[in-house]
Structures are given as C-alpha cells and as structure tokens.
C-alpha cells in the first residue's frame with residue numbers, strides 16, 4: 676500500500692489564528708510550519724508501523740507550510756507554486772493507493788469551527804455541490820476519489836473531524852483541537868496530538884486492510900455554486916468560461932468530470 680498525504684495548516688494543534696500564524700511573514704508562521712510538520716511526521720510513523728513505507732506528502736497550504744528541514748526521513752515532499760499541470764499531478768497521485776489529510780479545518784460557515792473557511796478565507800462565503808454544502812475536505816476527497824484513492828484518515832479540529840465523518844462514514848479521524856469559535860480553540864499538546872495521529876493512522880491502515888473504504892464518488896452531472904462575500908469577486912468568477920451568474924454574489928459552474936469543476 677502506498678500513501679498520499681494532503682496537508683493544510685489551519686487544523687493543526689496550536690494553530691488557531693489567521694494571518695499571524697497562517698501567512699508568510701506572520702510572526703507565528705515559522706512556528707506553525709514546525710507544528711504542522713510534527714503532525715505529518717506522526718502520521719508517517721503511524722504508516723511505517725503498519726508497513727506502509729512509500730509516502731508522499733503534498734503541501735496543500737497555498738503559500739507552503741511544510742517545514743522541509745524537519746520532514747520525516749521516510750517521506751517525500753510534493754510542493755511549489757504555481758502547481759504542475761493537472762495531468763502531470765494526476766499521474767503522480769495515481770501511483771498511490773490511499774490518501775490522508777493532516778491539519779484540516781471545517782468548511783466556511785460551520786458554527787464554532789476554529790479557522791473555518793473554504794479556499795479563500797477573505798472572499799468565499801460558501802460552496803454547494805449538487806445542492807450540498809462542501810468545503811475543502813469534500814473537494815480533496817472527491818478529487819482524489821476520481822483518481823481511485825479513498826480518504827482513510829483525517830486529523831484536524833473536532834468540527835473538521837465531524838465534517839469528514841459525515842462525508843465518509845467509517846473514516847478514521849483524530850481531533851487535535853476542540854473548537855470554541857473561528858478564532859479560538861483548546862489545543863492538545865503537540866506530544867498528545869502526535870500520539871493520537873500516530874495511533875489513528877495505524878488503525879486506519881489496519882481497517883483499510885480488513886474492511887476497505889471505497890474512493891469517494893458522487894453521481895454526476897455536477898453543479899457547483901460558489902457564493903462570495905462581495906460582488907467584485909463574483910464578477911471575476913463569472914468571467915470563467917461556462918460560468919453562470921446566479922445573483923450578485925453567486926456563480927454557478929457545471930460539469931460531468933468532478934476534476935474539471937471542484938477546484939475551479
């Protein structure tokens with residue numbers, strides 16, 4: 676079994692505040708990167724404990740948030756922006772059998788959820804796919820699902836874990852923060868968070884061997900509605916080929932292949 680790990684920063688224990696901790700130049704950014712990388716390394720230890728040794732980590736936080744010098748020796752890192760062409764990236768992901776998410780947060784608008792947002796925390800109000808609210812967990816799971824990879828484990832705050840469990844019944848999660856509000860949470864210590872992730876990942880691999888989860892796939896065709904906070908962002912989104920304007924703040928996109936749509 677080969678494992679592909681998607682990472683984000685806002686669901687990491689100890690990272691609770693936008694910008695100072697999540698943007699390059701923020702006073703807490705370098706420390707936040709180390710916290711994320713500690714959690715990634717715990718996941719790698721959990722994989723190794725179950726004999727999974729081919730491990731690719733994909734740095735999913737826009738500006739890059741993996742502290743490369745601290746990365747576990749058993750892991751490789753996929754990073755850099757702009758992204759490689761989609762066909763190139765997809766071919767790499769298809770080399771793997773399962774995927775995991777580390778450091779993930781809940782979708783925009785989830786009450787209480789620490790650091791809740793979807794893609795751009797300053798412009799996106801909500802996304803709905805075929806009428807259902809979705810966030811970054813569904814985006815990742817559906818995209819990787821279309822490439823044949825089931826999402827078998829997620830770590831993040833409690834609300835992100837709840838969102839993942841609703842989306843993928845049977846997924847193994849590890850909650851490393853108790854969310855109190857968008858800017859406040861109760862974090863476990865790094866050591867405790869690492870223990871939960873290490874043990875959770877190992878358990879997810881055992882479960883996957885005994886009773887495998889399938890790649891996430893929703894029936895198409897797909898309609899993605901993107902609602903923004905302001906009309907100028909919607910103006911720009913509405914200029915995309917095939918986009919329909921729903922109202923001042925909302926744009927609708929349609930497609931048959933989820934990969935064409937989900938990250939547009």
Ligand SMILES: [Zn+2]
Nearest residue numbers: 683685794811
């Ligand atoms: Zn994110």
